[in-house]
Amino acid sequence: MESSEQTQCVSNEHPAGGSGVNGHFDAMVKCAAAPGGSAPAAPQPPGAESGSPRPVMESWREERTRSAEDNETSLPSLAAAYTSILRGLGEDPQRQGLLKTPWRAATAMQFFTKGYQQKIIDVLNDAIFDEDHDEMVIVKDIDMFSMCEHHLVPIFGRVHIGYLPNKRVLGLSKLARIVEIYSRRLQVQERLTKQIAVAITEALQPTGVGVVIEATHMCMVMRGVQKMNSKTVTSTMLGVFREDPKTRDEFLALIRS
Ligand SMILES: [Zn+2]
Numbered sequence: 001m002e003s004s005e006q007t008q009c010v011s012n013e014h015p016a017g018g019s020g021v022n023g024h025f026d027a028m029v030k031c032a033a034a035p036g037g038s039a040p041a042a043p044q045p046p047g048a049e050s051g052s053p054r055p056v057m058e059s060w061r062e063e064r065t066r067s068a069e070d071n072e073t074s075l076p077s078l079a080a081a082y083t084s085i086l087r088g089l090g091e092d093p094q095r096q097g098l099l100k101t102p103w104r105a106a107t108a109m110q111f112f113t114k115g116y117q118q119k120i121i122d123v124l125n126d127a128i129f130d131e132d133h134d135e136m137v138i139v140k141d142i143d144m145f146s147m148c149e150h151h152l153v154p155i156f157g158r159v160h161i162g163y164l165p166n167k168r169v170l171g172l173s174k175l176a177r178i179v180e181i182y183s184r185r186l187q188v189q190e191r192l193t194k195q196i197a198v199a200i201t202e203a204l205q206p207t208g209v210g211v212v213i214e215a216t217h218m219c220m221v222m223r224g225v226q227k228m229n230s231k232t233v234t235s236t237m238l239g240v241f242r243e244d245p246k247t248r249d250e251f252l253a254l255i256r257s
Contacts, residue, residue, distance in 0.1 A: 002016040023209035067115040078106035093162070112147050112154075115184030123178060124203050127171040134207075136247075139175045140255045148219050157215030160185075160255040163200055164207040164240055164247065170200070189215050189234050197236040208239030210251045 082102035086093045093210065097202040140160040148155050159179045182195045197211040221228055240247045 008107070011114065015137040026254055027117075048254045057066065057101065065119060066113075068117070071110050075110070078109065079103045082106055088233060096157070101148055112145075113185055115252050118181045118184075120178060120181055120199050120203075122249045123174055123181065128203060129169050129171070130167060131165065131169045132167060133169055135164055136164050136251065136254070137172075138254050139172055142176045142179050144183045144192075144215065145189045146183040146185070146192060146215075148217055149188060151219035151223075153185070153218040153222070155187065155189060155215050155217050157213060159196065160212045160214075161196065161200070161210070162241070162251040162255070163204065163209045166207045168204045168206070171205055175200070189213055189217075193234040193236045197238050201238055206207075206239065208237075208241035208244075208247060210238075210248065211236045212252070212255060224225055 013044075080101040082105045084095045084097060084103065091098060094180075115185055138161070142159040142161065144157055144159045146155040147153070161175050161179075164256075178199050182192055182199070191210050193213050197209045200206065200209050200211075212233065214231050214233050216231055219234075220227055237248055241251060242248070
């Protein structure tokens with residue numbers, strides 16, 4: 001089975017020099033060289049499975065979870081780590097303005113990564129409806145805040161989601177919740193894009209799904225060549241969104257309108 005994922009990269013100037021399959025750099029090179037050929041865990045396109053049991057909720061099983069208790073337990077060591085970061089930067093952690101900084105920073109970091117505390121399946125419970133609707137559903141301009149896993153600095157931007165239902169629809173607000181859960185983790189934009197598309201595919205088994213993310217990476221903006229206005233655009237197209245240019249074009253036109 002060919003990979004069912006398609007990634008487009010509009011801006012690819014990431015200075016990370018990332019390595020590994022999820023590195024910005026590698027991913028960008030791959031999408032330039034072989035579009036759609038790099039999916040490490042390529043989801044099956046809707047309707048493409050042939051008798052073999054569908055890997056039900058495959059992506060959801062991989063979820064790491066963190067509890068509120070875990071947050072409490074790990075807060076002191078996280079704060080201590082921030083204290084040594086301050087020292088390592090040549091600062092004085094005892095300076096008045098910094099006295100509470102390690103605790104604040106640790107708490108903030110737990111918040112920025114609170115997607116580890118949540119499960120997609122909890123969001124979807126009671127939110128999937130049988131509906132004889134076969135027109136494209138689009139939710140665009142979903143705000144997204146994430147953290148680059150290479151530099152631990154923010155990635156922020158907007159997510160556009162479209163899908164073509166196949167007798168099942170998802171409560172509209174749940175699309176934004178899926179974005180929230182996956183984005184509030186350490187991420188690379190390519191993986192985030194794909195995870196959202198795969199979650200929707202597994203939940204609804206729709207005829208097709210398209211996810212486009214436009215984002216600014218602070219690691220690009222604040223360091224290296226400091227490209228203030230560069231944006232990275234990634235997309236994952238599954239099912240008819242991948243196979244049928246007309247459907248894909250309709251989606252892309254609608255999210256741009
Ligand atoms: Zn980065």
